[in-house]
Structure formats: C-alpha cells, structure tokens
Amino acid sequence: MSTATQPQQATPSEGAGPQRARPKVSLKATVVYALAALVTLFAWVLDTPADTRTTFQFGTSGDVVSIPNIPVPALGFLVVLLVVMLAATGFSFWRWRERRPLPAWTHVVVGVAFVLAFLTFVGAGRSTVIPMVSLLAGALALSVPLVFGAMSGVICERSGIINIAIEGQLLFGAFMGAVVASAAGSAYLGLVAAPLAGALVGAGLAWFSVSFRVNQIIVGVVLNTLIIGLTGFLFSTVLSDNKALWNSRMPLPRIRIPLLADIPVIGPVLFNQTILVYLMYALIFGLQFMLFRSRWGLRTRAVGEHPKAADTVGIKVNVRRVWNTILGGAIAGLGGAFFTVGSGLAFGREMSAGQGYIALAAMILGKWNPWGAVMAALLFGFSKNLGNVLSSIGSGVPSELLLMLPYVITILAVAGFVGRVRPPAAEGVPYSKS
Amino acid sequence: MNEQNRPDAGEEQSVAATPPAEAGSETGGPTVREQERPGVLQQILGGSALMSVLAVVLALFIGGLLIAFADEDTREAATYFFARPFDTISAGLSAMAEAYVAMFRGSVFDWQAATFAGMVNPLTESMVFAVPLILAGLGIAVGFRAGLFNIGAQGQIIVGAIGAAWLGFAFDLPPVIHLLAAILGGAIGGAVWGGIPGVLKARFGANEVIVTIMLNYIAVYLISYILKQPGFNPGRTGQRSPAVSPDATYPLLVPQWLWPDNGFRLHWGFVVAILATVFVWWLMERSTVGFQIRAVGANPAAARTAGMSVGRITIITMVVAGALAGLAATGQVLGTERSLTAGVAASFGFDAITVALLGRSRPWGTFFAGILFGALKAGGFLMQSLTSTPIDIVLVVQSLIVLFIAAPPLVRSVFRLPDPDRRRRRKADTRTTQEATA
Helix, strand or coil, X not given: CHHHCHHHHHCCCCCCCHHHCCCCCXXXXXXXXXXXXXXXXXXXXXXXXXXXXXXXXXXXXXXCCCCCCEEEEHHHHHHHHHHHHHHHHHHHHHHHHCCCCCCHHHHHHHHHHHHHHHXXXXXXXXXXXXXXXXXXXXXXXXXXXXXXXXXXXXXXXXXXXXXXXXXXXXXXXXXXXXXXXXXXXXXXXXXHHHHHHHHHHHHHHHHHHHHCCCCHHHHHHHHHXXXXXXXXXXXXXXXXXXXXXXXXXXXCXXXXXXXXXXXXXXXXXXXXXXXXXXXXXXXXXXXXXXXXXCHHHHHHHHHHHCHHHHHHXXXXXXXXXXXXXXXXXXXXXXXXXXXXXXXXXXXXXXXXXXXXXXXXHHHXXXXXXXXXXXXXXXXXXXXXXXXXXXXXXXXXXXXXXHHHHHHHHHHHHHCCCXXXXXXXXXXXXXCCCC | CHHHHCCCXXXXXXXXXXXXXXXXXXXXXXXXCHHHCCCHXXXXXXXXXXXXXXXXXXXXXXXXXXXXXXXXXXXXXXXXXXXXHHHHHHHHHHHHHHHHHHHHHHHXXXXXXXXXXXXXXXXXXXXXXXXXXXXXXXXXXXXXXXXXXXXXXXXXXXXXXXXXXXXXXXXXXXXXXXXXHHHHHHHHHXXXXXXXXXXXXXXXXXXXXXXXXXXXXXXXXXXXXXXXXXXXXXXXCCCXXXXXXXXXXXXXXXXXXXXXXXXXXXXXXXHHHXXXXXXXXXXXXXXXXXXHHHHHHHCHHHHHHCCCCHHHHHHHHHHHHHHHHHHHHHHHHHHHCCCCECCCCCCHHHHXXXXXXXXXXXXXXXXXXXXXXXXXXXXXXXXXXXXCCCCHHHHXXXXXXXXXXXXXXXXXXXXXXXXXXXXXXXXXXXXXXXHHHC
C-alpha cells in the first residue's frame, strides 16, 4: 500500500533545510562521541575502585600458541579508553569546523573503546574472566541467520517487494533442513532442502503480492503465522511420533581452514566454522558485487526504484520481482538451516524466535545495502551475545536493558537520528502496465 | 491480473484504479455504482460476505487435510494406499471429523456435558477468548483505516497490562473506582506505547511497521525486567506479580446468584468489548476525527490539500489504536489471569491482525471475526486434549482464512464462481461502444 510510505516522502522532515547548500557534515557524530565519553566518565570511571583488575581471556583451548589471560588494571585502562574517546570527540569537532566529513574508522574506534570500557567496568574486581573469543564467536553465531535474512530482504526490497516473511522463511528453512537432514542421514542434504523450503515461502509471497496484488505486508505477516502454525503442528504430531527418523540432531562438521584459523582471537572465530558460514561470506561479497556491478543488479534496482521506466526499456518488472522474491526466500531458508543443522540442534517449536524481524531491521539500519546490513546484523548479534554473556557472568547491569539496545538503535535509525534512511521508491507498490 | 486494472470507460476508472484485492484498505469489496448494480444472485455470489464464508470453509478444509495427514491411522493406511485406497480416505475423514467435532464441542455447544450450564459453557469460553481479540483487533482496524500498519498490538497489550496490573494491585481504592482506574491504566499504557510510533511517523517519517515491531520486542524485555523488580515481584517467586485486588477485577457477567453453579468465566470485559465496538463505529462513521482518519487513509495527499493535518491524525489514530490494545490487556489482567505474567499477551497481538483483516477493518466485522477466532481458540484447546491434535492447527486455519479473504480471485477460481468485476466491465464496455457509435 502506497499510503504507508507516501507521507514520508511528501513531508521531508529534515530540519536541515537551509544547511543544504554547504557540504553536508553534521555534528551528530561529535555529540554521540561526547555522550559515550560522558557515560564512560560518570557511570564507569568514577565507580571503579582504584586497585581492581579486569582479566581478559584471549585464548581458546585448541590454540597452537597459547595466549595467557591478560589482567589489566581496571581504572587505568578505563582512563586510557576515556582519553581515546575524548580525543575522537575533539577530532570529530575539528573536522566539523573544517567542514570535512569524518572518516569511517573513527566510528569503529569509538565503538570498540566504548564496548571495552563497558567490559572493563563489568569485569573489574571479579574473579571471572571476560572471554573475548567466545564473546566474538557467539556474536558471529547469533548474526548468521540475521545476515542471511537481511540479504534476503535486500534482494526482495531492492526489486520492490517488502519481505516481512523473512521470519517464516527462516523458520521453514530450519524445519525442512532438520527434517530432510534427519531422514536422509546427511546434514548436507538438509542444506539443499532448506533453501527450497524458503523459496517456497518466497514463492507464496510473490504469488499473492504480484498475481493477486494483496498488500505485501499483510501477506508477509500472515505467511509468518502460517509457517509458525504449520511447523508447530507438524513438530508435535509427525516429528514427535518418530523423533529418531524425522528430528534427530544432524550437526554440520566444522571445517578448519589451515593457516587462517591459527590467527589469534579472530582466527578461531572466523575460520573454524561450518560450510554454512563460509557460504555466508561468499554471499555477502557476491551480493555486494552483483547488486551494484552486474546487469542483474542494475535491473533489480531499476525495478525497485522506477518500475515504469524499467518496463519502458524492456525489463519485465513482475517477472523480475517474482524471481527475486523466490531467490530471497531461498537465501533466508538457507540461513534458517543455521538454527538446526548449522548449530547441531534438533528442530524446536518457533525456534527462529523473531530473528526474521530483526533481520529486517538490520537491513533497514544498513540502508538496503548488503555491506551495511551485515554490519547492522553483526551489531545486533554482538549486543545480544553481550547481554547473554553478562547475565552468565552475573554483572549488576540488567541484561534486559542491554538486550533492548538493538531495537532502540533501530528505532532511532528509522527516525532519522542515524542519518537519512531511504527505502527503494517503488517498494510495496504493485506494478501493472496501464 | 492486468486486465482487471485496465482503464476502461472513463467512469469506470475510479473503480478500476483501486486494486481489487486489497484487504485492510478503504474499500472492502468492489464499489458498485448505482446504475450498474448487478442482479441479486450476482451480488450474493460476488459479495464479500459469501467470500468470507467460502474462505473459512476452504481454510477449514485444508486444515482438515493437515489433521488427516498427521493422523497415525491415516498414515498407516496410506502405506497400502494403492491396495485399498478407501481405508486411507475413511481414516483421514474420521480423524478430520473427530477433530472438528471436538472443536465444535469446545467452542459452541457440548451436548455431552451433564448440566445445561455445562453445555453452553463452551460458548461463553469462546466469548472470553474473544474479548482481547476483539479489542486489539479494533485497534489494528482503526490503524488500517488510516493506512497505518500497526503490527505493535503485542507490545501495546504488554504495556497496557503493566499499567492495568500496577493500578490493580498497588493501590487501594473504592470498589467501582478501582476497576475504572485499572481499566484506564491499561488504556493509557497501551496509548503511550501506540503513540510512540505515531509521533515518530508524524515528526520524522519513521516507518510505523518497523517501529511497532521493534517496540514489541522492547515491551517483551520491559515486562521481563519489570517482573524482576521488587515492586512487582515482592517474594521473588517466579514470573508473576501480586494478584490484582478483587475490587479491580471484572465481575462475572453471569453471577452465581442469578444462575447457581454455572462455572462461567465470562466477565464484564465482554461488555467493554461491545462498548468499544460501538465507540469505534461512532468514531469512524459519525465523528469528524473518524472522517479525517478515513480521508488520510484513502489519500493522504488529498487530505493534506483539504486542510487536514496528516501528522495529527496519524498520532491520534495510533493513540486510539494503542488504547484499544491496552483495553485488550485488561481482559487478561483484570478478567482471566488476575495478575501480571510474562506471557500475559500470549499471541493476541498477532492474532488480532488476522481478526482485523477478516473483519475488513469494520467495527462489527472485527467484532464477529474476534468471536470466530475466539471460538477457534477455545475449541482448539478441547480438540488438543481430546484428539491430541495440536492447537497450532488453529494458527494455520486463521492465516489461511486471511490469505483467502485477501485474494478473492483465488477463492473464486477454486469454487468456479463468476467474477462480478468482469461482468460489469463487459457491460460498461458494450455501453461505451454503443455511445461511441450513437
């Protein structure tokens, strides 16, 4: 329905109307950095006793060169990090005065410093170590379905179909992946079945939204409910009647890439994974390239931005949309396989647990770009895992508030605090020649 | 589908321009012009009422196939399907019949109960389940009429429940006032949570679908955080707040002195649901604000040109929608659960979307859709316990109903019904050619 997005374009609510003429450099980054520094100073630095230590654990059990745990004096390290943040604040302010845009690495520096400061504060004076490798590995694991889902969203929405059904595609992929892998006795066959299942959901979305011109958001939401009901029904009838045949655990083997996996800290995190994760790496780079450097990508974007113009030059708008939606569904379905065969678990009721909606949010936060969506998905995965790790360490910070964080960030993002977010122009509008 | 949208004779264009199968939008069915009103039979066959009934029948049939497929006897018989196919079919049919009979007994009338009160009890249970569905469904319907996709009923119910429960157990007020205060607390909680996406959309153009989805998750973590606070969980005894004071709970609708030993759980929340339906009808059909809401939903640009503040209407709509969802929470907190739990919203917020869609965003349509889905839920529980058919089938049936309702051409092609649009268009075509030749 066009009305959902129309007012957004009709009322451009940028308060920066008069600033348009000069180069667009905003003070937002400086303000955010200053806030991070203030939080660090008042909430953490002043609350940390002088003589405590925080122990970071960088090694894993299987390392070639074992890395000892690194204890750091908490207060001193916090002050160092605070100085880094203040320097970044000053630097960004100077760049703003010079009207030069800020390089991207400052965001990364401040982000890392802020997270490290938080971890230092949490671990100060505790006997438990802060497990850096498992923190990062868990974050990556939680991000995998998000990345697949967000890629699916990018492919669909760039061609003008809103894919709310990512959730259903993930769940159905997880279901079929588990069932086929279990029945056939091979986890890899599950990896073949999962994208087919996701594609089926994608085809349903395409069928209803292109052929019957039903509102895409409605179809998506309803398909999600349908898949939750269907998988839940089959789970508690067929699957639980004969668990050994239909729903036994079929983990994908981990493949260790020889040299890369020996890099300390990031090696075991990135390069000792299942084939599904390696497929994800390939997908990210492939999609980023294809979307902006190939004929398929150009046509997809044309169909999503201005279908009439695309039609005029001979691109079949609806055919393109249908195939993209099916392809997107397949990718999300493959991501769903991570819940079951990818993590070595049996299928459980509603095991995607709303990750599809978060993938959607990651895609929006990433501004409909594959690379940005990956970053957002990693951010969500990391903050979720941070919440989990902190509640297992038993810190005083309520994990719920931390777990809320990705959602709050997303809301701020779509409200325009994190830069303008613009969806493809023809998104959600059914196309017909007339 | 292209020929459906082909611009025809000039006066037909306005009809053809609205997508024919768009649920949740302003037009429930094809607008029928006075001079072209088709015959009575055509109207019934192409009408939206029949479509709704057929959609329900079709969805129940497909659900039945699933039940038959999951039935162990059927699957056993299917192993020798080619030798004796009738075995499979009869086993499947009996599984289907068993499940649906149980569902009927759980939702409408149970002829095996000992007393008359026991026999009609399922009907009251359906109404109990319908209360939150109707109220939250109304909230979503109001949003749909303004062209807003309020996916956030779930979060609004949760925050409404927090408000209602807190006023219900933490304060000591005189009987009637306490109940009213708790109801108001629920409505305000929901209104605040619904108002956030409204304001963000009006001020910053933030897409309400995303914001409401995000707010749902924030609400889930909020309630789990709140239930750990000493104020809400004094003894730290699990995920449950203190019980709501009896003064603040909905009284039973059929009191014991009127009908002894009735055992009905039906409470005054149902009356609130009826009142809310009447209010929404009045708001949408008789008030200026409702007119503006519909105008913004039909065409925001035109509404702005006509001098309406689209932003203001967006905020009002979302606040009303949130308040209605908050009222839905009172049905749970003050009616059946009588305390705050983490799972207080169950899946009512998402079911309510299907309720509003089935009711075509009309107040009374939503009301009856809510009762139907309440009946499916109530019946589903008995079905689950009697025939071991999982209640998930209700979700399947619900979503199939909505899909079929949203795509009338699909239902028409399944039942081989004529397409009323096409017939009318042919008439119009011939008439314009006559006019052209004349």
